[in-house]
Amino acid sequence: MRLAIIGGGNMGGAILRALVKVEAVSPEDILLIEPDEEKRVILSAATGCSSQAEIDETLRNYDLLLIAVKPQAATPAMELLAQWLLPHQLIISVMAGISLETMKNALGHAKLVRVMPNIPTLIAEGMSIFFASEAVDKQEREWVKTLFSACGTCLEAKDEDAIDAATAISGSGPGYLFYFAEQMTASAKSLGFSETDAQILVQKTIRGATLLWESQQVSPETLRQQVSSPGGTTLAALNHFQEKNVGESIKDGIQLAYQRAKELST
Ligand SMILES: NC(=O)c1ccc[n+]([C@@H]2O[C@H](COP(=O)([O-])OP(=O)(O)OC[C@H]3O[C@@H](n4cnc5c(N)ncnc54)[C@H](OP(=O)(O)O)[C@@H]3O)[C@@H](O)[C@H]2O)c1
Known part of the structure; x- marks a missing residue:
């Protein structure tokens, strides 16, 4: 061809x-x-x-x-x-x-x-x-x-x-993940890590989590439950995200991206 x-x-x-x-x-x-x-x-x-x-x-x-x-x-x-x-x-x-x-x-x-x-x-x-x-x-x-x-x-x-x-999911998706990575990197820096180390910590965490998800072929919900033990650190953060409706905000944002993609479609 x-x-x-x-x-x-x-x-x-x-x-x-x-x-x-x-x-x-x-x-x-x-x-x-x-x-x-x-x-x-x-x-x-x-x-x-x-x-x-x-x-x-x-x-x-x-x-x-x-x-x-x-x-x-x-x-x-x-x-x-x-x-x-x-x-x-x-x-x-x-x-x-x-x-x-x-x-x-x-x-x-x-x-x-x-x-x-x-x-x-x-x-x-x-x-x-x-x-x-x-x-x-x-x-x-x-x-x-x-x-x-x-x-x-x-x-x-x-x-x-x-x-x-798909524009709202995979097309714009890297932008959402970069936003999340930005917040994690800022947190790492405020906890005392250098810019370089903060980036390595966040990059390798996102990469490792994605590769693990791909290798296990289970839902992200199952993996999230596996890593959040009662009374532990992960759950402390996840409970806070839930209280603040972070999940709903993400879904609302993706819906807005979809509506924008439809508006732009001529
Ligand atoms: N970047 C992304 O992440 C992404 C993701 C999904 C879809 N897309 C789509 O991909 C398309 C390109 O985006 P991009 O980010 O690659 O834009 P870009 O970097 O501006 O590339 C477009 C290229 O097309 C050239 N061009 C303009 N008129 C032309 C013509 N008549 N004949 C041949 N070449 C011409 C431009 O040259 P000049 O600079 O000289 O004008 C420019 O180099 C967009 O429609 C976008 O929606 C991009």
Whole structure:
């Protein structure tokens, strides 16, 4: 499969690097389109893919066209793209808030996929979820799974609404965890640890807890109960979180993120 990536910024660049790193697509089969010369040169040198500054007829040589420009740049990019599209080409968008309907109208094209990746894609540990339009066949869905599994883990959504829902969970999720990590790091520092030691304590705690959860295949509730003995330290903190309704606040916040994702979906 031959892949063109339109937009070599944070996300387009992360996907490109991950695909080449795990050899999911050969660099000779990848074209990067990126107007910023510095980003273009750095990425093509790091990955060995070919690159150019603008969308043009070269795109006709590629089967999969991945759009990774900012949502604000979507309309001009899609206008340019629409001129060169061939019916067999599969368009994959990672743009937050740009619906399949908007893409269909802008591109006059039916084979469309929406993907919501997240930022750990940068280290091939991303979580992506995709939804494909009806015109996308089984083989093409497999291509999408192959691409985004190379960037971490990939799920197929049951409907397009699940993309907005996943935006509030896995898309924005790293931000929630960084917030929690920030509070834990500040607490560690106020308890006397240096910045470096505080970060190590928190990072390794989050990493270890996640790996343990993955290895045990039980609910987080079970693990929480296992580590909170009656009268102990963990329970002292957890009881306080419960009294302050921290759990409800987290769920309310995620609901707000979901509503915002729906508002932005045009
Ligand atoms: N970053 C994330 O964590 C994340 C997560 C999920 C989804 N996404 C989605 O990924 C998309 C890209 O986000 P980002 O953070 O990677 O943005 P970004 O760093 O600004 O990257 C976008 C790149 O696209 C380039 N570009 C603009 N117009 C173009 C065109 N017509 N043809 C080719 N390239 C063009 C931009 O070049 P210039 O700088 O020269 O304009 C820029 O380098 C967004 O739609 C966002 O919703 C991002």
